[in-house]
Amino acid sequence: MNITGIHHVSLKCGTAAEFEKIKKFYIELLGLKIKREWSEGIMIDAGNCLIEIFSDGAGVKEKGAVRHFAFSVDNVDNLVEKVEAAGYKVFLGPKDIVINSVPELPARIAFLIGPLGEEIELFCEKN
Numbered sequence: 001m002n003i004t005g006i007h008h009v010s011l012k013c014g015t016a017a018e019f020e021k022i023k024k025f026y027i028e029l030l031g032l033k034i035k036r037e038w039s040e041g042i043m044i045d046a047g048n049c050l051i052e053i054f055s056d057g058a059g060v061k062e063k064g065a066v067r068h069f070a071f072s073v074d075n076v077d078n079l080v081e082k083v084e085a086a087g088y089k090v091f092l093g094p095k096d097i098v099i100n101s102v103p104e105l106p107a108r109i110a111f112l113i114g115p116l117g118e119e120i121e122l123f124c125e126k127n
Contacts, residue, residue, distance in 0.1 A: 094109065109123050
């Protein structure tokens, strides 16, 4: 068995209003594109993985938890300004960090809360 990457992250909306809000956030505000649609949801192309969003409500917040997911971005500060202007909460950053790994990983990051309460990290490697 060889893992080649993350295929998708899955989110679940409890109401039709949440589904419309989340589509507006990821598609209109962040500029991502729908890759496929079906009667209970959509998959949005996030570059190197997909975001699967279900609209049917069953099982919302009953299965496990994901701490956050991170988007690789080219300019953290510009995207934070755009997200805040749209009324979303940025609860950390933007700030420069260095992950004390071997080799070290310098980055600029910020964290925000998405439309379903999901934590999203904006991550820009500074190589």
